[in-house]
Amino acid sequence: MLNPEYRWLSKNDYEIVKKTCLEEVFPEFGKKNSRGPEGAFDRMLVMRRVNFNLSVGAFYNDQMIGFALMGTGIFKDKMSIHDCGIGTIPTYRNQGVSSGILRHFIDQFPTKSKIKYSFISVKPRRLKDSIGRICEKVGYIYGGDLHSYKLTSKKAFTPINSQKFDIRKVHKPNWPIYHQWQRSFAAWERTQEAITINAPYEVFLEAYHQNNSVGFLIGDPRYGKISQIGVQPAYEKEAVFFELIEHFHKIAPHKYLRMLNISTQEIYLIETLQKLGFKKIIELEELKLSF
Structure with missing residues (x-):
């Protein structure tokens, strides 16, 4: 049975997070961006106010196999934390890694911060590839629909x-x-x-x-x-x-x-x-x- 290590990330994990994100989890990310994948990744970190110290990584055999990047900001006049990207590398998908990451985040977050509200944007839960059902299992509830x-x-x-x-x-x-x-x-x-x-x-x-x-x-x-x-x-x-x-x-x-x-x-x-x-x-x- 897979038993990864879940831990809080730090700025020292920047390179491994970038490599895992661009090469394994979201390989198409930023390819059409004028900045290129690495430039688009760095821009995303800034624009979504990613806080590595409040983000979680999953590791197995000294390899990062998943992460949940989190950012903070004012939402409806209250400080909140929101997801900026949650994913698992293909080899370890459907083995409970994302659930483990989110459970670690929810269980340990109150010891890291006084922020009281968390938000995650997901594909509609009716879709098979939506992470929304996993989020529901760990305690998130439906908040509303967002259309672009x-x-x-x-x-x-x-x-x-x-x-x-x-x-x-x-x-x-x-x-x-x-x-x-x-x-x-x-x-x-x-x-x-x-x-x-x-x-x-x-x-x-x-x-x-x-x-x-x-x-x-x-x-x-x-x-x-x-x-x-x-x-x-x-x-x-x-x-x-x-x-x-x-x-x-x-x-x-x-x-x-x-x-x-x-x-x-x-x-x-x-x-x-x-x-x-x-x-x-x-x-x-x-x-x-x-x-």
Whole structure:
């Protein structure tokens, strides 16, 4: 019977984690990225705020056979920890390694940190290759559905050309207001910390009605990535979402706009994306656990 050693990682494990990730667990990761696999891996560590000291590795015969990389960030005004990649090398899959990693993480985490909330994004649990069922067995519960949308062709975009609102580019984000208007999103995706890290490349748009701010959009036009978007509740049924996205489309050199991991609770935003020609490309579920 396989009996791996499970232990907390440290920065000293960087090379073995990178090698295991890129060569064994996720061999396709970063191959289409302009930075290359290693550059994409390093970028992921930064953008998802991976903390090696709060991540777990599985070892057998002095070989790393699996890991759970974890990152921290503010989610709904509370510090939380979220997964940044969980996997086992092919030779040792279906032998309880991922379960062992997660059990070690859950059992030992309260001795490492005062953080009370953990989140994991997984493929829908109905799929055979979803790690979600393993997460459920160790204590995670369903938190909600996350859908990603993208313009799949340049001709797909169908603007409504509404001009009810004044769209302005601003130099600094008004986070207190944005947080009030931003509805739920994935715990690790599009957080203020990630946007701040990428700040030199993010643009900040605000929509005004009679000189009052009623909505905002943050995005990286280089890649057509919408990072955050929110509208004052009283204006959600108006054309604010439309006009913000249309303006971003005009200034973005990359026209295949995308927005990742949107909570299905964001009904008006999703309806707007669909009317503008966006197609759903990914479905995930977010699972949560309280320590």
